[in-house]
Amino acid sequence: MTGKAVVIGLNAAIVTVSEDLPKILVVPQAGASGTTSESWDALPFGPFDPLRHRTLDIGLRDWVQEQTHLQLGYVEQLYTFGDRGRNAMEVNEAGAHVVSVGYLALTRTHESEQEGAAWRDWYQFFPWEDWRDGKPAIIDQTIAPLLREWSAGQADASPEELSRGKRRDRMRLYFGLDGVQWDDEKVLERYELLYEAGLLREAARDGRRNAQATHAGAGHDLMIGLPMQFDHRRILATAMSRLRAKLKYRPVAFELMPPVFTLYELQRTVEALLGLHVHKQNFRRLVEKGGLVERTGKMTTRTGGRPAEQFRFRREVLNERPAPGLRLAPSKSRAVS
Numbered sequence: 001m002t003g004k005a006v007v008i009g010l011n012a013a014i015v016t017v018s019e020d021l022p023k024i025l026v027v028p029q030a031g032a033s034g035t036t037s038e039s040w041d042a043l044p045f046g047p048f049d050p051l052r053h054r055t056l057d058i059g060l061r062d063w064v065q066e067q068t069h070l071q072l073g074y075v076e077q078l079y080t081f082g083d084r085g086r087n088a089m090e091v092n093e094a095g096a097h098v099v100s101v102g103y104l105a106l107t108r109t110h111e112s113e114q115e116g117a118a119w120r121d122w123y124q125f126f127p128w129e130d131w132r133d134g135k136p137a138i139i140d141q142t143i144a145p146l147l148r149e150w151s152a153g154q155a156d157a158s159p160e161e162l163s164r165g166k167r168r169d170r171m172r173l174y175f176g177l178d179g180v181q182w183d184d185e186k187v188l189e190r191y192e193l194l195y196e197a198g199l200l201r202e203a204a205r206d207g208r209r210n211a212q213a214t215h216a217g218a219g220h221d222l223m224i225g226l227p228m229q230f231d232h233r234r235i236l237a238t239a240m241s242r243l244r245a246k247l248k249y250r251p252v253a254f255e256l257m258p259p260v261f262t263l264y265e266l267q268r269t270v271e272a273l274l275g276l277h278v279h280k281q282n283f284r285r286l287v288e289k290g291g292l293v294e295r296t297g298k299m300t301t302r303t304g305g306r307p308a309e310q311f312r313f314r315r316e317v318l319n320e321r322p323a324p325g326l327r328l329a330p331s332k333s334r335a336v337s
Contacts (some may be wrong), residue, residue, distance in 0.1 A: 061075070
């Protein structure tokens with residue numbers, strides 16, 4: 001029996017923050033249908049060549065530089081994505097099976113475009129994740145009604161789901177419905193629930209039967225957020241979840257900051273990533289008393305208004321305690337549903 005060839009791929013979710021928007025670097029590709037009229041963005045990616053690259057990390061950096069002319073700084077491995085059918089080119093099980101190793105990378109680059117690539121606001125792909133101006137309207141107007149309809153369905157539900165109300169519980173827990181508190185870290189769980197419910201363009205592309213039925217019955221186009229090639233939106237959701245969680249126990253936010261910054265600029269960067277407003281006084285107290293920053297003795301008017309004091313990151317904090325992160329609580333006026 002001949003086995004199917006396996007190719008190791010490398011994917012990078014490269015994140016920056018510019019003008020209070022968290023952005024990712026994408027490389028536009030031909031759409032899943034193979035036509036240019038349906039062009040979906042993709043994360044930078046390429047195969048791992050063990051003859052050319054000594055390590056996966058080196059391979060990733062080489063592919064990113066080749067595709068985007070960007071040299072990566074902070075990089076960490078996320079997860080290995082190997083589900084059968086995850087690559088849309090694997091139609092009818094033809095060709096090699098692609099197993100991708102996903103990475104999260106952070107950069108201070110604020111240029112609007114790199115050669116062969118472009119920066120995109122990550123909330124274009126996940127519009128339900130940005131709560132900085134309150135609960136996104138798309139949740140109550142579109143997502144919640146469709147999920148309630150799906151959770152009440154029985155045709156494609158397992159006996160366990162029916163007996164335990166599992167679909168309903170997941171819907172409430174992940175999207176903060178019916179009085180449940182919103183959890184900013186459950187980005188991946190929300191994406192996977194929408195995919196399972198057939199409410200994303202990727203679900204229709206992948207031939208999920210419930211996606212086709214939903215499309216035909218509800219009359220909408222399954223465009224809840226922009227789609228991405230292959231399972232790249234799932235990889236991006238994984239990166240967002242990891243970064244939001246890591247902000248609270250490691251000082252990764254400073255990888256996105258210039259050498260000198262104001263506390264207001266730092267707060268706005270953190271809020272952009274979390275999709276939530278945080279309490280201003282508490283934030284400043286945590287940052288300063290936690291020893292994460294040090295004063296430069298200089299002032300700036302760059303942020304407008306009165307002159308603001310400038311700070312720099314204290315890298316010594318990395319050696320002073322094991323988890324020097326931002327133990328943040330969202331601003332109550334913005335966090336409630």
